[in-house]
Amino acid sequence: MSKEHESLMKDLGVNVELHDKLIAHADRLHDSTCGRQKNRPREMARFDAAVRASHGGRVKEIYEYRKAGGKSIGTFCIYVPDEIALAAKVLPIPLCGGSGWPVDYADKMFPRDICPLVRSTFGMSFSGT
Amino acid sequence: MEVPQKKNQVDADLWRGEIAAFRDAVEGLSGAKVTKERLADSIRLVNRKRRALGAVNAFRRLEEPPISGLDALLVSQAALNMDVKAFCEAAEALAGELEDRARRGISAYEAPGPRVMIAGTPSPMGNAKVHYVVESSGMRIVADESCTGVRYYRDLVDESPSDLGGMVRAVADRYFKIDCACFSPNKERFDNAAALAKEYRVQGVVHNILQFCHGFNVESKALENALAASGIPSLKIVTDYSEEDIEQLKVRAETFCELLKAGRQAAGAAPQAAQGKAG
Structure with missing residues (x-):
């Protein structure tokens, strides 16, 4: 996790150490199910990224939206x-x-x-x- | 919000009241009024998301689905996580690629296993357990009759009303159509499920029931009976998010897969048997 994102997480009151474990677990599950398939469409990459973003990039998007008064x-x-x-x-x-x-x-x-x-x-x- | 449990006029009125209260609450939160222009925009935007999901899933009707059940589930899960516009663009791009794959006959699967439908409860992002069990046991999931499936995107909001009151009613009416097992009676769901099974040429149905979701658990027997009337067998899986029972579930899924394969062979042999009887 980047330093910038870590400070965002801390600002949100997230337990960063436990959160890292959650991410590792989510990544392992995703890799061992969806990731194991052979003939996937290329465009699935954006949805694979969404799995990771649901605990990262998407959180940042919503954080910034709220900070701007949203x-x-x-x-x-x-x-x-x-x-x-x-x-x-x-x-x-x-x-x-x-x-x-x-x-x-x-x-x-x-x-x-x-x-x-x-x-x-x-x-x-x-x-x- | 209070979701009614029947679909009579009095329940529709209650639901419209809940939508009005929700509108007051969100307006109170932001200080912004729901205007005709903004509501028209949001109706079009959310409908676009539903259409994009519909377009991706329609490719699963094909003899050789260009997208797997696991990946189709991931798309549905992302629909609940991503920014709406970003999701629409990603899903529309995927639909474009699927069209190309379909034209070239590219399947997402290595082997043409039995076509099955998942019915029942949602599988939010992080949980693809039953889909994984079913597809790694040799079956192909070609339809999802679940809240992370067709229940989420099938019905569109009517875009024709041009006055604010009519638009809000159109939104309320669309959500009132959802055929969740919390409604009783729920003939709508049985009819929708049977139609979906037929449209996607499903050979079997796997009822995926999250533990303690009593509504879908209780209703699964009636749905099983309704599907059996059209010759479609069912496998019911009640489970939670733990990984402990995956191997046991696989044994059951593999058995169901064999049963479906045997059923297909028997169906293929049926005309001869019928002739034999007649003779």
Whole structure:
């Protein structure tokens, strides 16, 4: 991680050490699933980059947008009407988590027998990643 | 926001009320009003995203899909992560490449395994477990009946209303069409799933149910029965994000794959059997 990005992460209150582990985990999973395929379209490169950016470049984009006074909301599920938010100059950011790594951190607040998607998302929040 | 659980008029009214409350909330947050011009722009922009997803996924109908199920899932996941315009450009460029690959008959797969559809819960970025299990067991995922699939991009917002009230209603009505398992009855979902299975010439359906998502878990039996009526067998997988059960799931997926291959052979032999009976 670049020094500049590290200071951004610290500014956001992110636990940088744990965050590095999350990234390593996400990269390994992506490489061992999508990355293992042989006949991929070349244009998939932009989507591979989006996986990495979801914890890096995209965070920076949103950070800068907010610093410039832009408003954003976190959203769950596919019922939130993006059109209305965007028309009111509010950026909707879907939060549904897919990473298995932070799931156990959700124990802090939630029972174990609820959906892993919810546990993943809040586990990221509770672990500061 | 409160999502209703039925689709009667009273529920549609409740939903329109929720959309109005959401509009008040976002306007309150930013201090900017939802204007006719900006709403028209955002409706066109989000529809463009849905059309781009539709265009990429349509190539999976082909006999030799130029994009794998794993990659199509990644595109859907990115739709929820990337900046909308950046996503549209990336997806439109991908669709262009897929058109070229389709023309040249380039498949994303090394072997032509059975065509299957994933049905049920979403797989947000970071979770491609069931897709990986299914495709590494010899099947080809050609359709996703999930919230990170067709449920996200199938319906467009009607772009024809020109007054603000009509435009907001068009947005509300589009989101009310989503066929989530939280609705009961949910015949819409069964009809949509059957139509999708037919359009993509699916030989089997894998129900991908996130643990404790009771709505989709309970509904999967009824959907299985509805699909069985059109001769499409199902495999139901209930799992979480952990990697512990991947090998066990692979055993089940490989068995299902063999069953589908045997079914295809039996279907190929069926006319002869029928003739035999008649004779």
